Amino acid sequence: MSDASLQPEPTAAVPSGDDAGFRDFFALLKPRVMTLVVFTAFVGLLAAPVAVHPVVGLAAILFIAVGGGAAGALNMWWESDIDALMKRTSKRPIPAGRVTRDEAFAFGMALAGMSVIMLWLATNALAAAILAFTIFFYVVIYTIGLKRWTPQNIVIGGAAGAFPPMIGWAAATGSISLESVLMFGLIFLWTPPHFWALALFMRGDYDGAGVPMLTVTHGRPATRRHILVYTLVLAAMAVGAAFTGIGGPVYLVVAVVFNALFLRDAVAIWRRDEVMAEADNYKVEKHAFKLSLWYLFAHFSAILTEATLGRFGLGGWA
Amino acid sequence: MSFRVTHELHKRRFGRNLGLGIVLAGLVALVFGLTVVKVTTDDFRMLVDEEEAQ
Numbered sequence: 001m002s003d004a005s006l007q008p009e010p011t012a013a014v015p016s017g018d019d020a021g022f023r024d025f026f027a028l029l030k031p032r033v034m035t036l037v038v039f040t041a042f043v044g045l046l047a048a049p050v051a052v053h054p055v056v057g058l059a060a061i062l063f064i065a066v067g068g069g070a071a072g073a074l075n076m077w078w079e080s081d082i083d084a085l086m087k088r089t090s091k092r093p094i095p096a097g098r099v100t101r102d103e104a105f106a107f108g109m110a111l112a113g114m115s116v117i118m119l120w121l122a123t124n125a126l127a128a129a130i131l132a133f134t135i136f137f138y139v140v141i142y143t144i145g146l147k148r149w150t151p152q153n154i155v156i157g158g159a160a161g162a163f164p165p166m167i168g169w170a171a172a173t174g175s176i177s178l179e180s181v182l183m184f185g186l187i188f189l190w191t192p193p194h195f196w197a198l199a200l201f202m203r204g205d206y207d208g209a210g211v212p213m214l215t216v217t218h219g220r221p222a223t224r225r226h227i228l229v230y231t232l233v234l235a236a237m238a239v240g241a242a243f244t245g246i247g248g249p250v251y252l253v254v255a256v257v258f259n260a261l262f263l264r265d266a267v268a269i270w271r272r273d274e275v276m277a278e279a280d281n282y283k284v285e286k287h288a289f290k291l292s293l294w295y296l297f298a299h300f301s302a303i304l305t306e307a308t309l310g311r312f313g314l315g316g317w318a
Numbered sequence: 319m320s321f322r323v324t325h326e327l328h329k330r331r332f333g334r335n336l337g338l339g340i341v342l343a344g345l346v347a348l349v350f351g352l353t354v355v356k357v358t359t360d361d362f363r364m365l366v367d368e369e370e371a372q
Contacts, residue, residue: 019334026337053359
């Protein structure tokens with residue numbers, strides 16, 4: 001659920017007068033982050049070995065998405081001061097003056113409570129408890145507690161974003177298993193190299209807002225080393241997951257190809273210095289960032305493919 | 319009896335109110351669908367059957 005992005009924020013339509021429009025409140029939910037939440041929760045739900053009624057599944061995905069959106073709204077409530085300082089976030093509804101902080105807080109809290117209770121009623125207590133913990137973790141531990149204090153903020157924020165497939169799995173099975181932990185780990189370990197690659201070529205914004213990014217606190221060579229280490233651990237885990245209940249031949253091929261490509265970029269980033277990077281305008285770093293987007297999509301699509309094939313007796317290694 | 323002119327506030331907030339209305343209608347439909355699914359699942363029928371057997 002980390003909130004850095006290459007693209008500008010969705011520009012909310014400003015209604016006549018100064019009132020917030022429907023789109024402003026929708027923008028508080030961070031719709032782009034919500035698409036990742038929906039997709040990974042959907043895969044977690046379908047990869048589970050227990051069939052879920054389509055209506056229950058739809059409700060589960062919807063309430064997980066609303067819970068994620070509520071966390072986004074509460075994040076914007078707390079961070080409106082630094083959002084106003086950064087070019088990328090200055091047009092968000094609160095710094096733009098279309099929604100007040102109190103409105104955003106009430107909106108976020110109401111949606112958080114509703115999503116947890118409704119997910120409990122629709123599925124089970126464990127899924128609702130993990131969703132509640134995810135919102136708490138993202139808002140209190142990450143946003144309020146640690147984001148402005150530690151350069152490991154990306155790692156901590158990544159953990160919050162890694163919970164949705166685990167919630168989807170728990171919604172279907174009522175339990176936590178190795179497979180759901182592996183899906184959590186996939187996003188958790190993917191997030192740091194993804195955002196640090198971005199931080200290497202997107203300079204300035206976070207410095208001005210006083211957010212301690214690894215590139216500033218430990219330097220850019222250290223960030224390059226961190227990217228390589230996380231990518232190595234990620235690759236081992238991602239390929240290893242091929243031999244569990246969520247894996248299979250299709251997943252193995254996807255994992256080997258994408259991890260080889262991602263590792264190649266991570267090694268190239270590690271071997272470069274700032275002079276080389278500036279000479280080609282951070283070509284390798286930008287390539288790694290774009291590849292990382294496809295990396296996550298490909299892995300979860302492969303898990304979904306294996307689950308779908310499994311319905312016809314074709315998935316996995318059996 | 320006379321028609322009252324729509325207040326300016328209602329005109330200004332029409333889009334927001336319409337959006338909220340659609341979302342609430344969707345939520346009602348979803349909760350209704352969930353209720354139907356929950357009361358027609360096997361678990362629920364088993365409970366009814368047990369009561370009838372007693």
